[in-house]
Amino acid sequence: MSDLCNVTVTVNGNRYERDVEPRLLLSDFLRHELGLLGTHVGCEHGVCGACTVLFDGEPVRSCLMFAVQAQGHEITTVEGLGTMEALHPLQEAFWEAHALQCGFCTPGFLTTLVPFLEEHPDPDDDEIREAISGNLCRCTGYQHIVDAVKLAAEKMRA
Amino acid sequence: MKPPPFEYYAPTTLDEALALMAEHGYDAKALAGGQSLIPMMNFRLAQPEILVDLNNIADLSYIRPSDDGGVLIGAMTRHKTVGHSPLIAERAPLLHETMPNIATEQIRNRGTFGGSLAHADPSAELVAVSVALDARLRICSQEGERWVPAKEFFVSLFTTILEPEELVVEIAVPPMPERSGWSLKEVARRPHDFALTGVVAVLTLDDENHCQQVKLVYLSAGDGPVEGIQAAASLQGQPLTAENIQAAAEIAASEDVDPSSDIHATAEYRRHLAKVLTRQTLEEAYERAISNTQ
Numbered sequence: 295m296s297d298l299c300n301v302t303v304t305v306n307g308n309r310y311e312r313d314v315e316p317r318l319l320l321s322d323f324l325r326h327e328l329g330l331l332g333t334h335v336g337c338e339h340g341v342c343g344a345c346t347v348l349f350d351g352e353p354v355r356s357c358l359m360f361a362v363q364a365q366g367h368e369i370t371t372v373e374g375l376g377t378m379e380a381l382h383p384l385q386e387a388f389w390e391a392h393a394l395q396c397g398f399c400t401p402g403f404l405t406t407l408v409p410f411l412e413e414h415p416d417p418d419d420d421e422i423r424e425a426i427s428g429n430l431c432r433c434t435g436y437q438h439i440v441d442a443v444k445l446a447a448e449k450m451r452a
Numbered sequence: 453m454k455p456p457p458f459e460y461y462a463p464t465t466l467d468e469a470l471a472l473m474a475e476h477g478y479d480a481k482a483l484a485g486g487q488s489l490i491p492m493m494n495f496r497l498a499q500p501e502i503l504v505d506l507n508n509i510a511d512l513s514y515i516r517p518s519d520d521g522g523v524l525i526g527a528m529t530r531h532k533t534v535g536h537s538p539l540i541a542e543r544a545p546l547l548h549e550t551m552p553n554i555a556t557e558q559i560r561n562r563g564t565f566g567g568s569l570a571h572a573d574p575s576a577e578l579v580a581v582s583v584a585l586d587a588r589l590r591i592c593s594q595e596g597e598r599w600v601p602a603k604e605f606f607v608s609l610f611t612t613i614l615e616p617e618e619l620v621v622e623i624a625v626p627p628m629p630e631r632s633g634w635s636l637k638e639v640a641r642r643p644h645d646f647a648l649t650g651v652v653a654v655l656t657l658d659d660e661n662h663c664q665q666v667k668l669v670y671l672s673a674g675d676g677p678v679e680g681i682q683a684a685a686s687l688q689g690q691p692l693t694a695e696n697i698q699a700a701a702e703i704a705a706s707e708d709v710d711p712s713s714d715i716h717a718t719a720e721y722r723r724h725l726a727k728v729l730t731r732q733t734l735e736e737a738y739e740r741a742i743s744n745t746q
């Protein structure tokens with residue numbers, strides 16, 4: 295085992311400090327060290343998108359970063375988007391438009407789409423499909439996800 | 453899978469990084485965007501003992517105009533930044549057009565220009581485009597620096613002329629000559645996947661609108677960026693008629709490219725793609741060159 299490194303990060307607005315092995319992936323740090331199990335791990339090579347989190351506000355693959363690289367940065371996981379009492383409009387829309395079945399892929403879609411909707415308040419189908427091209431869903435066939443994004447955009451414009 | 457253990461350094465200056473590379477040489481690897489290196493470590497295809505993380509060296513991330521009318525790009529500039537840069541759009545339109553083809557947004561938010569070249573994947577768009585544009589790389593070690601043309605930088609599959617203690621620090625992209633047009637086309641199973649085959653064409657016309665010079669560079673067509681030398685020679689000094697373009701496309705597919713078969717496509721299919729895409733890129737590059745002469 296290599297020496298432990300100290301890392302301090304802000305996740306969903308809370309500051310955490312831990313001593314970790316440099317090889318610990320950010321995805322495993324979030325899940326195993328912080329107990330934030332919303333970030334899912336599918337492929338660990340950047341293809342599936344399930345592990346997507348916001349790193350200083352931008353969607354990135356948490357399986358393709360080391361936890362030590364998050365030193366001093368801000369991370370938002372799916373847990374930080376809304377609360378059980380007050381879901382994010384996108385989460386509500388996913389629910390209402392049946393945009394998930396097993397839900398494994400959902401955290402990655404949500405974290406990818408929240409910044410997208412901020413930049414594209416009224417996206418068309420092509421823009422939405424482009425935005426979700428880095429996230430795989432094995433259940434829904436994507437159509438309901440596209441519908442949910444449109445519904446969310448409507449809610450957020452209202 | 454999980455990466456093997458390593459020692460981690462996060463220098464904040466280039467000098468510190470070069471000192472670490474000089475000290476650890478063969479055992480160390482630079483960590484740029486990590487979008488190729490970390491997957492390889494997760495699969496344990498790469499097992500560096502030491503990682504020198506370049507992400508905290510702010511001075512390596514920039515896009516600046518160069519005196520010759522081109523641009524200078526710091527090695528740690530992320531794909532996203534290059535894709536959104538107005539200076540790149542103005543001075544290196546081919547690069548601007550290339551960026552959305554590289555992976556998906558989440559990967560482009562981390563992946564870097566220097567990392568993509570240093571990784572030397574023959575399927576990487578920037579590898580082919582940097583050869584087509586005659587880009588040059590500034591390479592540093594503690595001993596000093598050298599400038600290397602992209603064409604000489606790539607040796608083979610995932611192999612470059614970089615010495616273990618050297619880092620890529622900057623890429624210079626010259627302006628395109630006047631009366632030039634360009635095109636990049638690729639075929640992938642899904643948008644943003646690595647291309648099964650792709651072609652970059654940069655074409656310059658003479659006063660009679662004949663081909664003064666053309667560069668064709670292929671992705672996923674061999675062990676490195678493959679230049680369409682025979683095809684280009686066949687067009688030299690010729691008018692860009694449909695017949696000449698078709699003939700060049702056939703030469704490219706039969707003589708220039710050397711694709712292999714894998715689970716994604718057969719070599720034969722890739723040759724077919726090379727032919728069709730060569731024709732299409734030459735047509736588009738010609739149209740653009742003509743409109744740039746008006």
Ligand SMILES: Cc1cc2nc3c(=O)[nH]c(=O)nc-3n(C[C@H](O)[C@H](O)[C@H](O)COP(=O)(O)OP(=O)(O)OC[C@H]3O[C@@H](n4cnc5c(N)ncnc54)[C@H](O)[C@@H]3O)c2cc1C
Nearest residue numbers: 340482484485486487488489555563564567568570576620
């Ligand atoms: C799912 C997925 C899809 C992708 N699709 C595409 C695609 O379609 N097209 C494409 O072109 N790429 C694609 N990529 C790769 C992506 O563009 C990478 O970002 C890029 O190839 C490597 O850049 P990096 O900054 O991430 O480098 P890293 O992964 O950090 O490093 C790659 C290699 O280069 C070395 N290195 C990095 N920087 C330097 C430097 N400055 N000096 C010396 N050595 C250095 C490292 O030591 C390592 O060996 C994809 C990646 C993923 C995960």
Ligand code: FES
Nearest residue numbers: 336337338343357
């Ligand atoms: S687990 Fe990170 S992209 Fe699949």
Ligand code: FES
Nearest residue numbers: 395397431432433
């Ligand atoms: S809902 Fe099951 S993978 Fe998307």
